[in-house]
Amino acid sequence: MTLTRTPPDDVLAAPPDETRARRERSIGPAGLLLAASAVALAILSLLGLIVVVAFNTNGIRGTATWTNFHDLFQSSFAVQSIGNTLIYMAVATVTSVLIGVPAAWIIERTDLPGKSMVHAFFVVGMLIPGFFVAMGWLIMFHPHVGLVNELFASVFHTKSGPFNVVTIPGMGFVQGLSLAPVVFAMTSATFKTMDQSLEEAARTAGGTFLQQMRRVTLPLSWPSILAATLYVAIIAFGAFDIPAIIGLSARKFTFSTFLFYNVNPQAGFPRYGLVAAFSTFMIVIGGLLSWSYSRVLRRANQYRVITGKNYKPSVVALGRWTWGAWAFLGSYILIATVMPLLGVLWSALSPQQQPLSVSALSSINLDNLTQLPWPLVRSALLHTVIIMLAVPTLTLIWSTVFSWITVRSKYRFRAVFDYVAFVPHAVPSLILGMGAFLFSLFVLPKSWGLYGSLLLLVVLMSLVAVSFGSRMTNSALMQIHPELEEAAAVSGASLLTTFRRVLAPLLRPTFQNAWLWLAVLSFRDLTVPLIMFSRDNMTLSVTVWNLWSGGNPGQAAMITVLMLIVVSPLALLYLRLSRGNPSPQVGAQVGKEG
Amino acid sequence: MQNGVFLLMNRRVRSTVTLVVLAMVMATAACSSSVGSAGGGAKFTASSLSQVVQQAKQEGQLNLVWGEGVLGGTKGLPKLAEGFRKHFGLPADFKVSFTPGPSQAQMAASLDQEVQAGQNSTSDIMIAYPAVFRMLLGAGVTVFKPEDWSWATDIPKPAVQGGGVAVAVVTSIPVITYNSKKVTDPPKSMQDLLAPRWKGRVASTPYASNFPNFAATIGQDQALSYITAFSKQLGGLIPCTEDNRVLSGEFDALAFDCDQSTTLENMRAGGALRYVIPSDAAMLTQYMLGTPVNSAHPAAAQLFIDYLMTREAQDTLWNVAAGDSVFVKGSNIEKLVAASQADGVTFHDWDLDAVLADKDWPSSEYLQNQVSILTKTK
Structure with missing residues (x-):
């Protein structure tokens, strides 16, 4: 017997009035659009204000003018700061990529023992404040009083040590060290998910390891590397901590310290107009870098090779290269994390800044x-x-x-x-x-x-x-x-x-x-x-x-x-x-x- | 444990708790601002000390922001605050908060903006050299008003300067500071520092400390020529408070050091720092303290300035910051000055009254130019 039953009315009916009323009262898509618009407006307003100030004689209260841009182009300080910023950005980006990409490959694609520990170090590396790294490096590698330079000078009986972090390339290098974990994080996913079949095909065809890297692995990961490169370049471009801690007292200015210096001048009043004019250019350059970055990411989709069906990440046996890999990663951890940490710890425990010595060690305290x-x-x-x-x-x-x-x-x-x-x-x-x-x-x-x-x-x-x-x-x-x-x-x-x-x-x-x-x-x-x-x-x-x-x-x-x-x-x-x-x-x- | 309790709550309760916590955090953030006292500064008039004390009690607090190395910074201010409360019988909950801040010039720039925007001043007291006060007074915005200090019985009349806009609380002797372990033949004058042996070994300050006085003393053209040559000798720029970088050997000398204070402190502790008063630039200047028109606690601020001129506070200042005022009888700095004068040193006295009265005082553009040359930011 087939029992045909009409569904109860409450199932077929529209939601009860109370539910409908609650839905109507609740935040809908329009509410979300309004909220997002408010936040977007806040971001754009801040930038808009900068542009307004750039074209104004006196903050936001004067009259329209081009003077700020004229002053900017006349300022050799500004031009020099731009040049310094470009060098700083280039050194930081190259350093971070040269460390981050090989590190990601070693961690994700090889059988390196203890790599989870290295992995953890890279994650922690991203959490260490830039000013901490800068302070540590200054304490360790200052040309006159850096602990490492003093040690070098005393061991080799030279007048001074060979390292000088107080230069634009030196600061860029320090910035690169602190950005390497970001490159590592952004490229390791690509290496991790790369299909081994193409590399196997290269090996089957008689390709050496280096050929396989050059012809298969790197081209496949190229968009990801390029994206990471652009990403860290944007960060380095506006970085403040390291140029401020290391560069200000040495009169080495980048864009960010130029801006900070003119907003907080050591004589006279803030030059907002000049800074805003400079910033307007930087907004444009930042926009172009972001546009390039998004284009690279869009193109990255063309390089997807994971099929899902036969996907299995391969692991490269390092063999005798294990020591080389450890030396590379260990050196990075040593100079990027351990040495700055020791430098800052030394400064924290020393009653005054002093060279490392037995007598100095006996004077450390918790004052x-x-x-x-x-x-x-x-x-x-x-x-x-x-x-x-x-x-x-x-x-x-x-x-x-x-x-x-x-x-x-x-x-x-x-x-x-x-x-x-x-x-x-x-x-x-x-x-x-x-x-x-x-x-x-x-x-x-x-x-x-x-x-x-x-x-x-x-x-x-x-x-x-x-x-x-x-x-x-x-x-x-x-x-x-x-x-x-x-x-x-x-x-x-x-x-x-x-x-x-x-x-x-x-x-x-x-x-x-x-x-x-x-x-x-x-x-x-x-x-x-x-x-x-x-x-x-x-x-x-x-x-x-x-x-x-x-x-x-x-x-x-x-x-x-x-x-x-x-x-x-x-x-x-x-x-x-x-x-x-x-x-x-x-x-x-x-x-x-x- | 707490996390466990949190997980035991049902979803609705958890959401509510989260929202309440967020709201509390945001409310705390909002309450951390000085909303209650926003405005162009409280009105303050008084004719007697007791009235000022009463008004200060009503204000209930004093906010001070200046450089860490000034008047003892984070180490010295608590001692001064404690003495201040006791001296005037202020309640124990009268709050004196000190926050280390930027340089005098930067504080002056902030103050000028805050007055223009009708905001309260970040610090209830502005502390700066006369050169900075002159710049502020000539900026076209009324940042200070002449005050009637007749109620302030602890302040000697000569210390009240600029028609009452500020009080000279601590006297400074601009010096060349050097590391006696590294320098066997110390410089005797600023001119000596142009010798090749000092190249890369001498530091100066990013704010060209005392160079305005130097220009007023030797003449603007000569000073500009000097500073152009001196800039090429520099190994770096450090604030006056970073004498320890001379002590550590990063630099051999600092010129001009703002004053003798940090070097004296180091000498007291048996350190290697020493100073010389440059023969071609023997000058005196003053730390001037004034209450901005937009101070949120003007009575407390003026009462504190009065306290700083008491014998007790001057002794504390000498102990914590190796500085006191020539205007207060029996001061240590007075003895130092007298000893130097006995050695034949003639000081140019650049206090606020002298700076304001000097018709040839360098213009703001000139001073900015000095800083630009030193900092290579031209």
């Missing part, structure tokens, strides 16, 4: 710790913790909104949002910081009290971090099929409920990793907090800067050591959550979706 200005450190720590909690959270909320608009919506101009989200990476954060500073000083109502506030710093740092966060959320959202959300929508779920019940659980691993990563990046950032510095928003990194530049390197080093101790558990947690493999998260995701 720099006990005599720290603790009220100041506590206040800076509180600000830093607030930043570490608020910036990743705000960034991920905004990034998710941007990603939803870019990846899921059908809005006609959705690609614009993706581009705007990437702007903070293309434009040096010092420029955005200056824009925010001027905005709070001259545009925002005084009664809002945002000038010099921690809240403004949090918002600005979150805007800057959106470029990174949105790469992560874009990539993660792309991997989730829209059918799941469609099913939720058919079941009557609002967009917010869909996100909460469907997307959020699936995105949780990405959120966890990105949140931790952003927290650590916020923790170590010096550039944005320094340009926005006030008594009310002073962070630990700015405290280090002020003590260092105020003639208290021992205490600055001590705080840096404490910062590393604080951040280490976060780094370990990150390694644990990402199962020691950060590349898909911080490298490929940053890169592929660029």
